[in-house]
Amino acid sequence: MAANRLVYVAAETGARFVRERIEIEPIDWLHRPCQLFDGKSAMDACRHAIGFERAIALHGLSLGLDTSPAVVSGVPITAFLSDHAMNYFAASPPRRREEPARKDRGAPALYSCIISAELDRGHIHVFGAMIARSASEVRFRIRQRFGPLLEDQAIVRLGFDWSEPLACAMVSQAMAHLLMLVAEDPTSSLAEGLDFQVEQRFAS
Incomplete structure (x- = not known):
């Protein structure tokens, strides 16, 4: 589960940086300590549910890259995850979903x-x-x-x-x-x- 969370956040980070033409290397941001993650990096924090949810809300809402945790508190990540992606973060194994x-x-x-x-x-x-x-x-x-x-x-x-x-x-x-x-x-x-x-x- 931890690996799935980290891979998904890395993919979303790269996609957003390309989409919004952010002139930072995604991997640099992933390793950078952020207040969003209580001083930890995304690489460490996003392995856990709270860090993962904060990162998904941050990118889904196109917020500043070091937003306060209070800004994303309570934002439902289901608004930003497809049904297919949700399968990977459920307790059961992923099921096939038709396009x-x-x-x-x-x-x-x-x-x-x-x-x-x-x-x-x-x-x-x-x-x-x-x-x-x-x-x-x-x-x-x-x-x-x-x-x-x-x-x-x-x-x-x-x-x-x-x-x-x-x-x-x-x-x-x-x-x-x-x-x-x-x-x-x-x-x-x-x-x-x-x-x-x-x-x-x-x-x-």
Whole structure:
């Protein structure tokens, strides 16, 4: 269990630092003593339940890297862990969980998503379009890429509308034409494996 906790925190740390472009080596932060862990490092504290829960809440809420323990006290980590991840921190052995693409047996279709959100260090705009079988599958993939906070702010729609302001500003004419073709026939060779994303970040 201790190893699972530490591996998960290390993965979340690396993912967040890449996502938010934090200019610190994740391994340096993992070894750094923090008030969040009562003066211990994440490497030591996150092997135990309390340290693990504090780290997950810290990264899930995109808080400062040495936040006081009181700030994350009482935050339920279930909001930041998938059902699949939760299996590894339960008393029973992990059970297999189907990916949303397999659970949701709808027909393939083009979905688009937009995200416009404030971050600690600025603002982010994201436009994405992908072939999926349901909106829940799209949200699952957004969560995997950007984390639960940005997934919560994502607007997911069936199809593609180039008149939507973010799409109009961020998608080229050639790509818009392709997306319109794919929306009309999501089983065509053009649609196969389509997963398009464009991102803009502005420093505050």
